[in-house]
Amino acid sequence: MDSNNTEGRMNNDGDIASVMGFSGFGKKARTFDLEAIFEQTRRTAIERSRQVLDDRLMEVEAQGESSTSVLIQKDTEKAAATSRKEDTDSSSSDSEPVGPPPPQKDSNNEEKENDDDDDDDDDDDLVGPPLPPGYKGGAPQSDSDDEDEDEQNDEDDEDDNPVKKIPDTHEITLLHGTKTVSAMALDPSGARLVTGGYDFDVRFWDFAGMDRALQAFRSLQPCDCHQIRALQYSITGDRILVVSGNAQAKVLDRDGFNVMECIKGDQYIVDMVNTKGHTAMLNDGSWHPKIKEEFMTCSNDGTVRTWDVTSEKKHKSVFKPRSVQGKKVTPTCCTYSRDGKLIAAGCQDGTIQIWDRNLSVHTKFHCRQAHTPGSDISRLCFSYDGTILASRGGDDTLKIWDIRNFKKPLNTANGLTNYFAMTDCCFSPDDQLVVTGTSVKKDEGNGNLVFFDRVTFQRVYEIEVTNASVVRCLWHPKLNQVMVGTGNGLVKVYYDPVKSHRGAMLCVVKSKTKVKHAEALAQEYVITPHALPMFREARQRSTRKQLEKDRLDPKKSHKPEPPVSGPGRGGRVAAHGGTLSSFIVKNIALDKTDDSNAREAILRHAKEASENPYWVAPAYKKTQPNPVFAEDSEEDEEADKEPEWKKRKI
Incomplete structure (x- = not known):
């Protein structure tokens, strides 16, 4: 019964194959001759070993006969060992049963140790001329290597010297106004600068959008007639805190x-x-460094x-x-502190008080005497x-403190004149320098931007800014540029084309855009959608x-003659006929006719x-x-002769 079913199924498969146009329903599986493959692999390995041996012999012919014999012997042993290993692998693969292979850890380790010993023997047995002086495992050192080392040493010196990191080779000047720039801020990305001053204005500067004219793209007075204090x-750069002289x-x-506006x-x-x-x-005021919705004011x-x-x-x-x-x-x-956990305030009595942000009662x-009382x-x-x-005091000092030991300052710098209640101080991006500005009276010197070393607190560098006080200073970590606000309404931006990035470098390379003035006013276009075609005006593209x-x-491009000023020129007299009123007065004065009798005049x-x-x-x-x-x-004549009472009334 089964044989009959099988024969019927085979006949059906053959019929289907003939109808569909192909010979079979699948390909026959390929068979591999493993012995032939292993033999071919062994022969290839032997040929490669001989090739390597021949190349090696050609290289060492110039080194002497003794070294040649040693190398020939070594390479011959390596080639024989390689061929023996391949034969062993092929025979083991033929005779291995199905299953995981036995561990070969000890033999492999022994072979690696033998190879290492052979390499050491090669290094010891090499014979030839001595190595040239200055040779270290590769090509001999040249003068260029020495120059590279010198350059690397110079770079190391620059890294060690923080003064060389100050970007002050170039500068641009932004004109805020004529009064003191009392507030200044850069967004976290460094794309926009905002400045405020005693003139109540807040100006917005976009480095990417400015050209060489260096004009602010927006100016406003958010707090009416109150000086901008901060x-x-x-932290996200989408909001600006404005602290002014009001409450x-x-x-x-x-x-x-x-x-938003805070309530009074x-x-x-x-x-x-x-x-x-x-x-x-x-x-003053400040944003929280971690929470983007929180800010602080005093x-x-x-x-x-x-x-x-x-x-x-x-x-x-x-x-x-208190x-x-x-x-x-x-x-x-x-x-705020950098982590936002502490709140610090400097007071009029010279004290510095720091609270935990979550505990508002006790400091x-x-x-108590951080600076002179009353300053x-x-x-x-x-x-x-x-x-x-770092604290900048009204007693002409700059001090730095370790908050872990807050009883006395680490260092103090004296003689830094301060006439403003918002004179700034800041740290460099690498925390190695402390920067502040000095104040001067009008026409009595120049305001300076002073740099102090954080460790030794020595005055390591000084920039003479302008003939006015230096009030605000800001060193942006991403741009690596220093912004300075002065007492005469200027904002100086210091940068280095090599060390700085973007910022002021984006606008100084752009040429001033020429403002195109309209030479003639274009006629206004009146849209009349339902007008007839004969009255419809062509649309101005x-x-x-x-x-x-x-x-x-x-006619349209003819320039009218300007009004005459002074005694006159070109036949035109300014005193008579220069304007319409003077022309009328002139004609009336020259007219000798008498218009007293209107009938005779007509x-x-x-x-x-x-x-x-x-x-x-x-x-x-x-x-x-x-x-x-x-x-x-x-x-008509008779009617005229009739009396009035007989005439017909109309």
């Missing part, structure tokens, strides 16, 4: 539009914790408040600095590693083309009008009918 971009801080977006507190409440906002002039009401952008009706928390006697002290500057670090601390700045705090056509028109032209009609008669010459006048009749 500006800062948020309400503002947050603007990247283009200068208002996002009740100035009649004694306890400042119970008020919703500041009640006196603001002094005010003359004696408080430091933190805010949230999403809730402008009330502050988040209040910090109240003096030794426990009295209220005015904070003049405030800042975590407190230095305003103008700036506090944390280093990038977060352990060092481009104003430029219309201007070009008007330029070719001699009839004076009657004869000329009848002989040479010009105004009225030519207009009606073709259409005027012949005049027909009524004649007097007898009935």
